[in-house]
Amino acid sequence: MGRELEKTYHPAGMEDRLYGEWEKQGYFHAEPKEGKEPYCIVIPPPNITGQLHMGHALDNTLQDILIRWKRMEGKEALWQPGTDHASIATEVKIVQKMAEEGLDKETLGRDGFMERAWEWKEEYGGVIIDQLKKLGASCDWERERFTLDQGCSDAVLEVFIRYYEKGYIYRGSKMINWCPVCQTTISDAEVEHVEKNSHFYHLRYKIAGEEGYLELATTRPETLLGDTAVAVNPGDERYAALVGKKVVLPIVNKEIPIIADDYVDREFGTGVVKITPAHDPNDFEVGLRHNLPQVNVINDDGTINAMGGEYEGLDRYEARKRMVARLKEEGNLVKIEDHVHNVGLHDRCDTVVEPLVKQQWFVRMDELAKPAIQALKSGELQFVPERYGKIYLHWLENIRDWCISRQLWWGHRIPAYYCQECGEIVVSKEMPQACPKCGASRWKQDEDSLDTWFSSALWPFSTLGWPEATKEMEYFFPTNVLVTGYDIIFFWVVRMVFSSLEFTGKVPFKTVFIHGLVRDADGRKMSKSLGNGIDPLEVIGQYGADALRLALVTGNSPGNDMRFNLEKIESSRNFANKIWNASRFILMNLGDEEPEEVSLESLTPADKWILSKANNLAKEVTDNMDRFELGLAVAKLYDFIWDEFCDWYIEMVKPRLYQGEGETREAALWTLKTVLVQSLKLLHPYMPFVTEEIFKTIQSQETSIMVSYWPGFRPEWDFAKEEAEITLLKEAVRSVRNVRADMQVPPSRKAKVHVVSEDADIRRIFREGTVFFASLASASEVEIQEDRTGIDEDAVSTMIPQAAIYMPLAELVDMEKEVARLEKEAGKLRQEVERVSKKLANQGFTSKAPAQVIQEEKDKQAKYEQVLEQVSARLEQLKKKLK
Known part of the structure; x- marks a missing residue:
């Protein structure tokens, strides 16, 4: 059965250990495979200057959920990672660091500055990648790309030259946004x-x-x-x-x-x-x-x-x-x-x-926008939620020419060369030998670099090897889904679409899955100025990545902002604890046993009920995930695991585990393990670490939950009849518990329960479920009968469909103590009735108080009088019984 689970759930060391194992085994890596269906997501490349914030955490958690799910479904799933060179942000940091040393760009020169910039990138550029790993991101790190690496740079040159030769790139004076500080x-x-x-x-x-x-x-x-x-x-x-x-x-x-x-x-x-x-x-x-x-x-x-x-x-x-x-x-x-x-x-x-009006390089957008508009209108490109397609269309239909030049050194330098003799401009991958106009050979390259968005617009295909005809490009492109926030639809999504259509003839992704922003508990945008940000790395350090991921997805719906607070984190951590403790209980009862699959005929109605619920859950969760309703899917998982499995089924089978022998105990153990394993698989994309640790401990058939099969609907587990029967028994248990709670009867005080029904099938259901019904209803014994014969007249009753449940009053309560308690309660109620009555009889109050306040007091009076009447009747009944 593998190693035992630790007594207490400690995510910190466990998560780091498991991530290292996954990387070592190469589970994140994807390769083109003939006959296997591909699935690909390209990561929105974080800036190399970036630090993981809640927006990153949400965006990457959603991507990881999709990738892990599709990997388990048997797809060759590639999550293509990489980082963006972030021209302005990076240059600002480098210039600031140089200033501390008394240096500036002009003194250092372009070559010297670029040398310093690459050194900075090597030292700090991988920070956010390490942080994404802490989150559990299962990217194919063997394929990590950078927007300034050789391949991406070749793609940028290719695109610039093709645009220029087609007349789409030009140099001219137009209105632009200018930063006086960053120049x-x-x-x-x-x-x-x-x-x-x-x-x-x-x-x-x-x-x-x-x-x-x-x-x-x-x-x-x-x-x-x-x-x-x-x-x-x-x-x-x-x-x-x-x-x-x-x-x-x-x-x-x-x-x-x-x-x-x-x-x-x-x-x-x-x-x-x-x-x-x-x-x-x-x-x-x-x-x-x-x-x-x-x-x-x-x-x-x-x-x-x-x-x-x-x-x-x-x-x-x-x-x-x-x-x-x-x-x-x-x-x-x-x-x-x-x-x-x-x-x-x-x-x-x-x-x-x-x-300001400045001479800059621009991309002419009129013609490029047309196929991008048609892609959405034809359904070739889809937005989730659909309403964001309108934003995409509005921007494209009102698009302006795109200013692509930046007065920076860190970035892709514009491949335009100026003849120093006649001023002729030549756009080329390399410096020309001779001027085509005057024959001179003195050239100066344009000092500007390209807008960062120019290279990131090529990201879905440049990362797969374009312009080379690579096997990755042929197999994984177009990609399946782009996951991103609604705030960059027109800045990035639009540019990827028109660039891809222009250079590959295909949309870069079939679906754009839009999520909202992560806001604080009061609905405010998280920002440094407000000081309301929550550091996801601190959350991971204290609660674990699984708890953070679950908290981010819980209540999340496509396209909508979400509120985040530490209460959600604590609730998610408690859920992980719940699964952990339930798994330890199952392992303890399994011991060294490896329960073999049992025949469905040997299962009790309770076993069939939980299997049927788990079976329907697999279908519903998959359907929700297909529609990108990840928050709804995990809510169903949460409710099933916590409520149905842990709070109901495990409690139902305890008598069979403790007292049962042979077939019934074996069926319970097999069902416990089977349902737990299936639940872990469904939950794995959301909470990868805790599910893997339990999965590897409780079974030995599959090496890792990451590469296990995704549960599908199994017709042989469709037990609608047993579901209805156990639902009835659960309702009966709840009714009994409510009566006991109302009468303040402690769970330790057992009482006889009579189940009365004229329906023979109802009586059968209770007979077959007697063992767990008695346990869950705190019954000393359960009597199942057709009528009220032999039941005390003063027995407390509660009704469920087609049946009544009775509990003898004397067995529920200590009569003398209950009389004393009720007399005390009646005294308090009389005081309240008297207080409100005096207040309403006071002319000073009724003449000045608003009508709403007077009505509230009258409602209180009626409520106190009604409760006092009920308590008094109950007292009279108990006193008669004591005589």
């Missing part, structure tokens, strides 16, 4: 919109050549230095006569046109807006429509540039203060209103992002 463009995914307290500044722009003014409001008065127009709605009659005229720009004192554009909301504010094409995305589009100049007044570091005149060199916020003071002094500041609005912050440094 780089950033993607929309790296902009976090946060509500901030700010102001609306109401300004006056004088109409040129006339006495009047136009009033408008702005949150950024400093950008008026770059205004090139003011706009009104073409349908706004108030300003129709002014369109085509000009206003005088305050401070700058230059004339700019009044234009009409549908962008302006005439109901908002005064219906007039300032247009600054170089510093606002919407204004940029208006400027293109009206051929307005783009006047950039802000430097890359967030200071005012030479276009700002006397404000040159000032930080943008200092310039705002001084300009507002001058506007007030000159009579052009009407008023300042408090205003709360969303401000875009760079998620890496919390700096307010500056919209």
Whole structure:
């Protein structure tokens, strides 16, 4: 039977030991196998700068559940792991470390910096991988990839050049997100919109050549230095006569046109807006429509540039203060209103992002978006839940060209080379020999690197060896499922889909399984600023990975946020304890026996009931998992193991284990072991460690639960009749226990139980279940009869369908003690009735108290009087009995 289980469940050492064994045995590894169905998930690559947080823990637990389940179903299951180079986050950390040594990028040079960056990656880049292993992630670590490794880098070059040659990649000046601190463009995914307290500044722009003014409001008065127009709605009659005229720009004192554009909301504010094409995305589009100049007044570091005149060199916020003071002094500041609005912050440094027009590299998105849209509409790609497909479609149908260049050194350097003689641009995997335009051989490579999302967009196929025609690519691609949070549908999911369709002709995955965010107990997003984060590694250290995993999945439903607290962790740990102790009890009774499979005819109704319940459970859990209802599936497992198996079946068979002999005891042992093993298998994807430890201890037929077979529905275990019979007996036990609890009868006090039914089949059911019914109902003996003959008149009764259960009162309670208790209770009730009656008779109370409060007191009075009546009747009955 293998080794015994430790007396107490201690996950720490056990989990590390088991994970090491799994890795040693190669259970996580997958290979293309002819005739075997593949199943593949690619991990959303965590940043090499990352530390495991609850979002990672949830995302990877869900993936591991699916992979472990499919592995047990007999699929060749590959969970492809890897990490992302995380351009900005990594470069920031390296620059900070260099600064501590008195170094900077320019002093070190690009080659020196990259050498330091790779050293940093080797030292710190594997931290999160080790943390994922602590969680139990069964990735194929032999296949671990990195977005800057040779294979992924080759794929990036291939894609860039193909896009460029097809005309999809171009270089041009457009509006981008700029971080003044990190000094780089950033993607929309790296902009976090946060509500901030700010102001609306109401300004006056004088109409040129006339006495009047136009009033408008702005949150950024400093950008008026770059205004090139003011706009009104073409349908706004108030300003129709002014369109085509000009206003005088305050401070700058230059004339700019009044234009009409549908962008302006005439109901908002005064219906007039300032247009600054170089510093606002919407204004940029208006400027293109009206051929307005783009006047950039802000430097890359967030200071005012030479276009700002006397404000040159000032930080943008200092310039705002001084300009507002001058506007007030000159009579052009009407008023300042408090205003709360969303401000875009760079998620890496919390700096307010500056919209700027810059020359960058872009991917043209119009044509790439079309097949990605069709993939969803045709059903080739599916979202779970389905509603997230609408977000995907909305973003693709309104997509803008993608800015892919970053002013960073850590990343894939853009493969564009500039001829130093004539300026010709050549895109190539390697530096060209001679310029195709002028024949010169002096070249300089573009200094920028590619957006991190460019390489991660290729992740599902670059990790499998593309652009090479590898056996992994042929076997595992397209992958089956992508598991990710709803917050990056458009930043990552969309890009993987259109990239894959463009370069492989296939969707990268058949299903996108969306989960929500992990929030704190109050529903707030976990964050450093709120200080409400919970470290999953601390939880694992204290409670074990199994408890964390179960807590994360319990109550989880696709696409919805979940609340997390330590009470859930403790409940999950208690569940592991429950299974552990139940398994120790079964092992203790098995001893050195290895019970052989028994004939179904030798099983009792109780055995057949639990087998049937376990059988239906296997089908229901599998069906739920097929629909990605992982939280619902594990809830059913939890209820079955804790309630049906541990609290009911084990208690049912104890008399047979302690007193039974031969066939009935053998049937009980076989059923206990069989149902436990099946339950462990169903639970394994959720709680891999505790299930493996018990599984390897209680059976020897299969080497590891990880590679054991997944339980399926077995028609021969379909015992609907016995299920109904045991359900009736359970209801009878509950009814008896409720009566005893109401009468405060301790479990140790046994009493005779009479079961009365005119139905012969009901009487048979109770006769066959007498042994465990008597034990569970704390019965000294069980009398099964057709009518009430011989039952005391004062016997307490309870009803179940088609039967009545009676218990002689004298056997349930000590009469004298019960009389004393009831007299004491009656005294308390009389006091309560008297107190409430006086309160209601008090005119001072009834004249001032709200009607609701008076009604509550009346309800109390009625309740106390009713209970007092019941207690008094009971007292009278007992006193008669004592006489």
